[in-house]
Amino acid sequence: MTAIESLALTNYGHFTTMRVEDGRVRGLGMHLDRLVSDCATLFSAELCPANLRERIRGAVAGLEGPVTVRVSVTDPGLSLARPSAPAHPELLITTRPAPPEDQPPLRVRSARYVRDVPAVKHTGLFGSLFERRRAQLDGYDDALFIGPDGLISEGVTWNIGFFDANNLIWPLADVLPGVTARLLAAAHDGPQRSEPISLSGLAGMTTAFATNSTGGIRPIASIDTTCFDTVNPLLDLLRKQYVDLVPKVI
Numbered sequence: 001m002t003a004i005e006s007l008a009l010t011n012y013g014h015f016t017t018m019r020v021e022d023g024r025v026r027g028l029g030m031h032l033d034r035l036v037s038d039c040a041t042l043f044s045a046e047l048c049p050a051n052l053r054e055r056i057r058g059a060v061a062g063l064e065g066p067v068t069v070r071v072s073v074t075d076p077g078l079s080l081a082r083p084s085a086p087a088h089p090e091l092l093i094t095t096r097p098a099p100p101e102d103q104p105p106l107r108v109r110s111a112r113y114v115r116d117v118p119a120v121k122h123t124g125l126f127g128s129l130f131e132r133r134r135a136q137l138d139g140y141d142d143a144l145f146i147g148p149d150g151l152i153s154e155g156v157t158w159n160i161g162f163f164d165a166n167n168l169i170w171p172l173a174d175v176l177p178g179v180t181a182r183l184l185a186a187a188h189d190g191p192q193r194s195e196p197i198s199l200s201g202l203a204g205m206t207t208a209f210a211t212n213s214t215g216g217i218r219p220i221a222s223i224d225t226t227c228f229d230t231v232n233p234l235l236d237l238l239r240k241q242y243v244d245l246v247p248k249v250i
Helices: 003-009 028-043 049-060 126-137 179-187 199-204 233-243
Strands: 013-020 067-074 090-097 106-112 142-146 152-155 159-163 168-171 192-195 207-212 216-223
Touching: 003 067, 003 090, 013 028, 028 049, 028 067, 028 179, 049 067, 049 090, 106 126, 126 142, 152 159, 152 168, 159 179, 168 179, 179 207, 179 216, 179 233, 207 233, 216 233
Parallel strands: 106 142, 106 216, 168 192
Antiparallel strands: 013 067, 067 090, 142 152, 159 168, 159 207, 207 216
16 A cells, blocks of 8 residues: 555545745754654654655755745545554655745634644644634635634634734644744744633734634735734734744755
8 A cells, every 4th residue: 555545545644834935944843853753753653854854855956946846744544444553654745836935815714623733743634624614615715723712723724823912922722833823933032922812802902813824824814804903013023033043954
């Protein structure tokens, strides 16, 4: 069985996605650490960061322009009947042209949903993509997940952040610790905090934005019927702080 067949038949695996420009990646170490950590969690196996870098370099060699690289890890020998058997994970590396970083603001709809094992970037995307599809069929761009406690967690493939009058605010919830969100939190030198945020608490927010490694920072125009300022100078500051981060050579 190949890695692709394994993902199609069992959908048991994990991945990370990164934007590569001129052979460099922002947050490269975090992406590699994620792959190593998630492999230990899902397969009780080790990945070699040096081998990961070599394989990624090979995948982007000769490609022009910014590219999105996805590194997936799965075990072609995984048995549905005995997933606890000793694992032998393999890499599947795919590339595609990266999207522009100046994409238009998102209009998102809230959806009651919690990803399985939120802290792991796993390949179980059915529920997430189902909610994205439903939102898009109803005229929105994407979906924002709300937990059973009524608190905002994360988007389908992105983290979310907010500004009130002066503060950068991150939802306090069980979410995937996104690389871009972590980089921004470390780079931002203004006041920031994490706190539980409900839909009713959105009235106190002036600006909302989505973050992921392929698109960087994308303004959010609205969540359900609550609208936000998409040209806030704080967004420009955050973008500058992100752009000023020095990407590392693969």
